[in-house]
Amino acid sequence: MSLELTIVHLYPDLLRTYGDRGNVLALRRRLEWRGLGARVISVARGDDFPIDPDMIFIGGGSDRVQRALSGELERRRSEIATAADRGAVVLGVCGGFQLLGHSYTDASGTELAGMGLLDITTVVESPRLIGRAVIDARFAGEDFRIAGFENHGGRTSLGPDAVPLGKVHRGRGNNGIDGSEGAVGGNVVGTYLHGPVLPSNPALCDALLGAAFSRYGGRELAPLDDRLEVAAHNASESRR
Numbered sequence: 001m002s003l004e005l006t007i008v009h010l011y012p013d014l015l016r017t018y019g020d021r022g023n024v025l026a027l028r029r030r031l032e033w034r035g036l037g038a039r040v041i042s043v044a045r046g047d048d049f050p051i052d053p054d055m056i057f058i059g060g061g062s063d064r065v066q067r068a069l070s071g072e073l074e075r076r077r078s079e080i081a082t083a084a085d086r087g088a089v090v091l092g093v094c095g096g097f098q099l100l101g102h103s104y105t106d107a108s109g110t111e112l113a114g115m116g117l118l119d120i121t122t123v124v125e126s127p128r129l130i131g132r133a134v135i136d137a138r139f140a141g142e143d144f145r146i147a148g149f150e151n152h153g154g155r156t157s158l159g160p161d162a163v164p165l166g167k168v169h170r171g172r173g174n175n176g177i178d179g180s181e182g183a184v185g186g187n188v189v190g191t192y193l194h195g196p197v198l199p200s201n202p203a204l205c206d207a208l209l210g211a212a213f214s215r216y217g218g219r220e221l222a223p224l225d226d227r228l229e230v231a232a233h234n235a236s237e238s239r240r
């Protein structure tokens, strides 16, 4: 019997900047195209958290939405941390990335507690960092280039328990200063890249899927016909 991965999409009604939902579609399709199964469970505020998911995705959102969700996420912390400890791969994009960290201090100076799953701290500064970004990324022992779009006021700094997802080749990244982009702590991953990032960066999508299968002893992911995805990646990488 082929294995089915359970993918939790956290707050798709609220955290959905720039079509971040496309990340969940990409994860699902790349499983299905290989004859593997995907069960996507959307979790809204107050919903029960599914038992033992394989992947958790959390997208980006405005400061207003982040403020509205901060208390809720703090309450979810232990459920999500337990899932991550059991091998679930967690991906956060932009606002979701920030909320995976210790705290996010927004444009009004309010410090919102995050989930503390990634050793990162974020403080908003002016100006916003906006534009195309190209990153030389490394995850799960694989090196690949990812491209997308960033738009954030937050400046993120990494603590000793996180490593950057990659180095900025073009764009601003975590803080516009140290050349780092995103963060990885075990199987918890964050990035500022929208696009959505996974459909046009199949190498990252497959690296995350591969990591999600590690708890089942690993799985060879058959190559796919990625001509469209590669064209989308190249267009994103070359756009100014």
Ligand code: GLN
Pocket (backbone or CB within 6 Å): 017, 059, 060, 061, 062, 063, 066, 093, 094, 095, 096, 124, 151, 152, 153, 154
């Ligand atoms: N509100 C956050 C910031 O401005 C995140 C924005 C986003 O998710 N695009 O830094």
